[in-house]
Amino acid sequence: MTKFTMLSRKVAHATASAMLLAVLAAPVAAYAGAADDRGAIPAVIEQTTSSVVAIIGKPADNRKVWAANRYNLAHGTGVIVRSEGYILTNAHVVKDMRNITVVLADGKSYTGKTTHYDEESDLALVKIEATGLTAAKFASPSDIKVGEPVMAIGTPLSFALRNSVTYGIVSGMDRAVQSKYQLIQTDAAINPGNSGGALLNMKGEVIGINTLKFVEYGVDSLNFAIPVNTVQHVLDHFFKYGKVKRPYLGVELGESWEAVVGIPSSNGLEVTYVEPDSPAAKAGIKQGDVLLAIESSPTGTLVQYNEALKNYLPQQKVKLTLKSGGTQRVAEVLLGEDESSATSLVRDADGSYIDADQGKTHIGDSYYGWSMKYPAGLIKKEQDSDGQSVSFADAKGEYAIDIEIENDQSADLSPLGLLRKLEAQHHGDTILEKRYVDQKSDPYAVIVGKSSYGGQMYQSRAFLRGDKIFYILLTVYSEEMYNNNFKRNSFNDLLDSFLLSYDEKNAGLKDISVHQSTNTILTDYGITFDVPADWSTNGWGSSLSYQSEEADKGLVVSVTSASSGDTLKDWSTRDAENFTRKFVSDYRKASEPRETTIDGVPAIEMDYAFTMGDKWQYMHAIYLIRDKYKYGMVLTYTDESNKKSIDELAESLKASVHFVKDSANRSLGVIQDEAELSSSSRTVTYTSKKYRYAVKAPEFWYGGYERDKDPIVKSFLFQGGGMTVTSDDSGDLQGKFTALEKEYKKNAEADSAYTYKTSDEELFGTSVKKFATQYKSRNVPYTQEDYVWEKNGVAYTARLRINDAVKTDEQWKLLNDTLRSMAFTEK
Template sequence: MGNWNTYKKKGFFALLSAFLLVSLLGPAPSYAAEANTEVPKVIEKTSPSVVAIIGKPSDSDKSLEKNRFNLAHGTGVIVESNGVIVTNAHVVKGMRNIVVVTSNGTTYNGRATNIDEESDLALVKIDATGLSPATFASSSDIKVGETVAAIGTPISFALRNSVTVGIVSGLDRSVSSQYQLIQTDAAINPGNSGGALINMKGEVIGINTMKYAEIGVENLGFAIPVDTVKYVLKHFQLYGKVKRPYLGLELEESWEAVVGLPSSTGLRVAYVDPDSPAASAGIQQDDFFVSIGTSKVKTLVDYNEAIKHYLPGEKVDIAIQSGSSPVTKSVTLGEVKQQETKWKQDAEGTYLDADRGKTKIGDSHFGWSMKYPAGLVKGRQSDDGDAVSFIDAKGEFSLSISIESKLSDELSPTALLNRLASDNEDNYSGTSSATILERQYVKRDSNPFGKIVSRSGDRGYVQTRGYLHQGKLYKVQLFVTKEHYNNNFKQNSYNDLLDSFKLSFNEKDGSLRDISVFSNGNTTYTNEYGLSFALPSSWQQGGYTGGSSFFNDDYTQAIHVRATSASSGDTLAAWAERQTKQFEALYAPKYRTVDEPKEITLAGVPALQVGYADTLGNKWNAGYSLFFIKDKYKYEVEVSYPRDDKGKELDELLETLTSTIKVDKDSMDQELGYIQDLDELMDPDRTITYKNEKYKYAVHVPENWTSANSYDNKDQANKIFSFTGGDLTIGADTKSSYEDAIKKEEAAQKKSHDNDSEYVYTSSDVTLFDDIKAKKFDISYDKAKVPYKETVYIFVRNQITYHVSLSIDEAVRTEANENRLIKAFESLTFLK
């Protein structure tokens, strides 16, 4: 991770951490009083054009516990009097329930209307009139060394419209941005993002975007220049987005450019998309860019600055160095595809505080409730909701509630108090014993409880209360730091909170927030490819190579999900046909069935449903595979279950799954690239060589066969190379003689036949590999639950006794499968 901090983690606690880091950086430089006499007038003129922005952070930030104090904030600049505000894209992307506060304290609900991540700029709209729009400078007027001021909302929302003063430290900087930036030493801190960098005329010269945050580094901030801001705003106004030209190639900077030296070689073409404008114009890999139009380009920032002067559909002359020859190519530009902006709002409405009006909190499933002070923050909660923790926003106390089942209501007061004291000491005493300050059984007509108050060394004080109710122990523990516990006023508030705990939950009480997570319904799963669907909450998730698996509680039903990239020219029908043929190749015809593909719709696109069934000879498995292609990815959802499973429960499962399948591009991992579908490359006859140096043999087996240690360098005495319904096993023994090995095998075969007359075997003497004497055992067991045939060879080579077994189930005994097994055995060679 680099050092460029754009403050994309914007929650309450992330900002607190950022504050601790920034506070180590030291104060901003002082300026002579005479140099700053104009600053107050400039700020008075400009500050009304700067607003503070606050909202709920993106759902994608999984590190933040969702509560009323998890808020993100930044700054914005008014560009139109009717409530159009420019800010950073990273401030409002994914932000929900946006609230804008002007310099005079007026509050408005807002929404992000346009977002452009490439430039890190966005627009927010509020319903207002008569606002004071900012005046924008011209980039050509910006001078290094001139005095500037940054206006924003650093660290805390309570510090909105704070001002810091500095100078322009540098221009045309290219750091962590698609475009050039202004460097300034005016203090820019978390929350300043999206605010104004102004000159001493009160004109905006840039939009603050980032700072360099590292201990020992001071006053290194950056702003987006006003000409880039104007460029983006113009596109927002004309097109609703930034229309970026598309060439269809990847460019690579020289080593000099990467480290910041002047580059003499320019940009190398690392890749050209075959169907792109660049390819049509004849630009090739390893060409070097010289200029775009009249603009010289030697860095990626140079390239982006030059190309932004053109629109998709326009022609541009690109000068390149191809080998030793300078060439000019005329390119008709395409257009970069972009995602649409989505305005997000919580289900609760536009309130910034989702718990607005909630004065109590509780769990409807476990049947408890208590008061909900404004400073109480819900922390971790168990999957079933039988344990939950809370902290105080000011850090004064923590509270936990846990429920233990399978206890008796007949537990005596003495036993209850002893239990609470023991739990209290285990949880909070650490290495030293807790000192009990109070212990009593509090008798009440309803809900009597045991109470333990103890001091835990220097850590603080713990009060534990235990309630017995309907075979459960409800344990409430409050931990208070030492400095706050001895404050009588605060003690009263703590006791009031504990006294409010009740073993009841009033579902009709609108002021009561329900935090129950217990569910007998469905759970929605979303993977990194944006695929989501719902399954019964009783199902559990597993994993396998290339995807995810889900199982019901007894593992008889399963769902496997796989996502890969769609290759150029591939179609839904061709893909489903390939998968069907692979399945059919696994089994002999009488051991499998495949239905004709059924056309359906999933995730809003055409899909194919292919039903199937297979067996190895005992029980039949059934299921179907769902195939669909969306946003350049192929999604396969395979459902499997015993063929005898029928009825309402299975029908409901299939209906729930198919009706809830969705693909959301915004939920995709942004770092995803091309994911090759390995089935497209699979050759079932391609082999790999395994060598066993210790036991002096080598064998060629199909690449798609598996074994726990088949292809490593460990020389094990027994190796099993397996495939669906069969295997090749090679055993090697340096101690047993050929005769002893045969006697042992004959005894084992005879015992199996004596135990079950349907188990049939014959033995014969054969010659292998032209000159090796061997004993061969042919086994068939047609009446087994899974009928199979097996051939065993015993022979000696290089004073090593080999025991080789070829086994294949009747269900997979196709000509192709059997030939691969025989071919693998015949490939066996012996090392010297």
């Protein structure tokens, strides 16, 4: 498959022979006259290698169940650009890297921190606390020529191969390859791990930063670097502004067929979309126009367009040459600022050191209550979702350990029974030792054997505790190694360290339990957060909801687009006003808004409560606006005694919230906030063809949009009430009236507090019988009115019901207006 690949490297532990094989298999670049330069290479390397560093870290992994392999590391290369510890590398090197360690050419290592990041150019800065470093020298962009000899310095394949040097030429300039900007092409061999390394000329000057290689069977030495002019442009912005300030036009552009396939073209870029109120819109640029040039720079391709914009800053004026129809014209545009490319990285660091398990001498499971020694070479490979099975491997590939927990065993299982259960797991193997070790603490059954499948040696132990059997299996892949006294003693020491206990106070004990207190939720909306691990999830669309096992607590997260000019204060005030308008004052409570900050983003918190007359429902609402999206987070609970735990949960939720631009789905677009479109004055017409009526219901009620069905019973509902229409095309008006009268009388006989009135009214041009009551059911007071009438051979019943909690003047009027909006047609 043809593809370009970034040159950072994610590696698990590999044997030296495997790495050597990979190096020997790499293509070697050569060209005529190359030998003339080789005498100068050692001197150039000696001059420049101290400016090139290796960067290593842990791959970012938000999955808490599957803990990262401690030897599963990511690495790349960097170039020192300032002597006080600023190192330039590729953005893709540090994008998914945490616990960064930087190693200089002399072997000294430092903890690193990403300080500047720009994904558009694929460049980033890492800072280490060091001074007196040797900063690289940059070549003049005009001095770079096709055919000149170059060297690449980097960390290919393995961190152990840092500061490797390869040799080649500049194969091409101004290449447009999977990049926003132009790249340098070279045949100097560069491989995964070279990302961020230096491409040098024979003066020892940096002409580019290695970033991509072309990968396809049969294709060799097709590699690319970010040219020095782009590098210097980005560095200048990093140190001046803290980010790359990019101008913004507000247009989407399409390339011509020639540009797409790489044929030189002067056709320009077609404007396929113009954002409202954008600089382009204000300058009169319209869809269908063709952009030919920015000032004097032609724009035949998107890369040319981006290269041209590099020369300008936001708030500068530029002249655009456009073709509209058959006419060419010049438009002056005041450039805006593109905020979409600004990216902040979120670090979920387990510590400052690259090995997050440093200082952990033991490993165990707090939920199942076991622990054992944790040698530096041990790697957790797999763990099932309930934590009852976990496997480890030695980094050198010498041995493996498997732990398995079997439930529902007899608590009085005898030593013989335990030994037989253990033996059954190794049926067909050569058993070399089998016994029961009746020690004071944690007695166990043990079998030493040789596998009938691969000939590996193993030692298997079984422990009984309560209704669970704990099996621990050591597999040694070499019989010779197992029989080595020194090795066997170390294996036995490891097995002897297995205990059916877990010491919470031991800071050196690493907990691998999958039964954690929280789960991290990764979304397509650019936001991550934690919820309690035992909460279940549901939800759809742009809403995500979670609830506790008892369903007494929950969280709803909604994401919608922020309208132009909308503010956090306006949004929360609007929400509070809607809440106040919905409930009668005695049935609602609302706190004053409180300003806070979440992940560096301003936020507002409010508490709401409402009741229908029985139990109160409580809500803790959080409002955030970030990157043109509104994030609403509402914690719900049903018992005021839970207020303290909800406050603690809210603090935990706020602390867990992170906005990660890279996590947002690339197709994420406008998500309309329906509340901004909704109005109590707007209605939707529902028509029943079969029962020959139409009704205009408020559009924010439920049920008005179901137009394709003709149910006998049709409801139009809102929180705490609604209207239900029942139709009978048999025309049995008396039957409807009798059934309704019987229902009311039965309720009155059952409870003396239940009273009702009947009356006759004129509605819809006919006589209508009305039943009305005000009652309290399960402490929920409500008003109910039933209307019965016949029209054009159809008998209708309309029931209006509304809880007193939401019986505001506005809502009651809407309910009655909906009834009176009914219209009827003849056959």
